[in-house]
Every structure is written in C-alpha cells, then in structure tokens.
Amino acid sequence: MPKTRLPRAAAVSTAAVLALALALTACSRKTGEAGATAASALSHVHGLGLHEEILYVATHQGIHSPGADGAPVLVGDRRDDFMGFAVAADGTFLAGGHPAPGGGGPADLGLISSADAGRSWTEESLGGEVDFHALDTAPGGPVYGYDSANGRLRVTRDRAVWEDRAALRALDIAVSPAAPDTVLATTGSGVARSTDGGRTFAPGAGPVLSYVSWGAADALYGVAPDGVLFRSGDGAASWTRIGPVPGGGPQALTAVDARRLLVATGDGVYESRDAGRTFERRMAVTSGEDGHGEASAPHRSHREARSARLTPRRSPPPPRRRRRPSRPPCPGSPPARSAGCPGRGPRSRRACRR
Secondary structure (H helix, E strand, C coil): CCEEECCCCCCCCCCCCCCCCCCCCCCCCCCCCCCCEECCCCCCEEEEEEECCEEEEEECCEEEEECCCCCEEECCCCCCEEEEEEECCCCCEEEEEECCCCCCCCCCCCEEEECCCCCCCEEEECCCCCCEEEEEECCCCCEEEEECCCCEEEEECCCCCEEEEEECCCCCEEECCCCCCCEEEEECCEEEEECCCCCCCCCCECCCCCEEEEEECCEEEEECCCCEEEEECCCCCCCEEEEECCCCCCCEEEECCCCCEEEEECCEEEEECCCCCEEEEEEECCCCCCCCCCCCCCCCCHHHHHHHHHCCCCCCCCCCCCCCCCCCCCCCCCHHHCCCCCCCCHHHHHHHHC
16 A cells, blocks of 8 residues: 655644544454454544554444455444543453443443453443543553543552542543553643652643553654644653644554554554654545544534543634714814713704704
C-alpha cells in the first residue's frame, strides 16, 4: 500500500478545534478463530491494542479485527460499547463502557477482563457503578481507570478493590512504563502530570492533545485534536512536533513500542514503523448502521462530545450596541438644550415635531 511521508517541523503548536471523525483499524489477523463473526460495518473507534501481532479495535459495537480479506470481523459474540480498552503486558484485555442495546444488565460495565483475546469476558468489579472511558496499566503496576461520569481517576491493584484518586476533567490517560506512579491526563489546558499515582496533578501544560500513549520510557506520543502528532522524550516536559497523521481528527492512539504506532483517524487506521515519519493505511473507515458516519454531523460519539468540551473556545465578542440617532434640535431652543426639545411634557415633543 502507498505510504504517506510527513513533513518534519520543530515548533510546537496549540491544538485546533477538535472534530473527532469515525475510524476503524486493522492489521494482519490469524483466521479461523472460534466465535468470530463477520461485521458489516464499524463506527466509533475507542481503542486499539496489539496482541501476538493481531490488532484489536474496540468500538461502539464490540471488538473487531480484520479478516483474511481485510474486512472487519467481530471477536467473540459481545457487541458492547467498549469505551475504555487496554491490553496489559501479560496479554489480558481490560475494558469498560456500556452493554449492547437490549443485552440486559446494568448500564455501566465497570471493569471487565478477557484472558482469551476478547472471545469471552469476566466481570471484575464496579459493574453498574462506573463507566470507564479510559484504562491503562504498566508492567507490575496497578490498573488506572478514568471514571468519566464522575470525572475522577480510580486505581486498583487486584481489579476488585478501587481507590479514588484525583478529580479532573480528562479525555485520555497514560501510565509510564518505567514509573507506574507517573500518570498523564489530556485536558483542555494541556497535558496534566501526576507523580504520586494520580493523587494530585500539576496544571495542564504544553500542547493540547486528545490522546497520549507511552511506547517506551523515552518515547511518549500524543496526537492533537487536529491530527498533528507529537513526541516527548522526557515524559511530557517538552514536545517535538512530528507532523500530521493522515485522515484528520484522531479517535484512538496506541504506541506499541518506541517506533511503532497505531492511530485511528477520520478515514481509516494507520500504522507507522518509523516513529511517525510515514504511515500506511491498513483499513478504510466505514459508517455504521446507526448513521454515526462522518457525514452525519449531528450524531457524535461519546468521545467526540467529551473531546469538544476539552477544546478551549474563544468567547464571542459582546454584541455591539446600536446608537439611536439624535433628534434635530427645535428652533429657538436655548444653547444648553440644543441636543433635544425644550421641556419634558408630551406637548413640547409634539411642538418639536411640528
């Protein structure tokens, strides 16, 4: 497939207005897996993960991978809205979100996990209580989850008992692979950083980013609302602009390692193996049956709505006051009252008009 070479630039720019477009993603997949069924379309990509060189896409209608012909294939039989999604170092899938319509059960999944790459799922904790829109973990560290409904970071070490940490408004989180107590959160004022396990966060700084992902201790990537890719080698203290990813506004970002990236954008999913300098499209975007395609602007995904709230907006200028024209002075008016009619009664005003 053709590759798109990106221009290199050194300046770090502020983010443009965010309009997250629909996307789906793909990579090579082993075929013939039990429980996989064909899917006609995908919409609302929420997360990307790679396991045994198979790429998994968490969407509004379940988790999918590409089949032998590149068409999306449903993994397992659950069509839940997987809002938060992460693949742990040991291959365990972690997810949160909402059950499929008509599926029964509570409105929020809490934390669920899969030990067989998404074919089956186990309810871990907080079912019916928490809607995790972002999940991340580091080798040997706890699981961090962003509770979007309550605007709070939560942490668990055993996937059963959770601790409440800082309250903040964020879109995505990322945990350092070298320091599990270091957590980043993307906010409307920049990337907020915590070094105490999410108990406190420094104010947001640097470019406004939608998604962040650590590929290595010295390879942190972030993508801005307008699709510009950034890299940091010092844990978000400074950023280098790499260039725009193809396809426009992002929906998901995963750094597999220091050089390999996966990003879902408005017209497909792209993979880079050279630290974001070039990208290859692995699968095109299609619209779902629910009409949440790119052309249907009024229908926005959960992440789109939250992303829009993160983007700083300029206040509109105050409306201009229209000045009423002055009435010509009445003949014979004294100088002190030359701007209007003498007297205050209605008879004086009538006399003036005559």
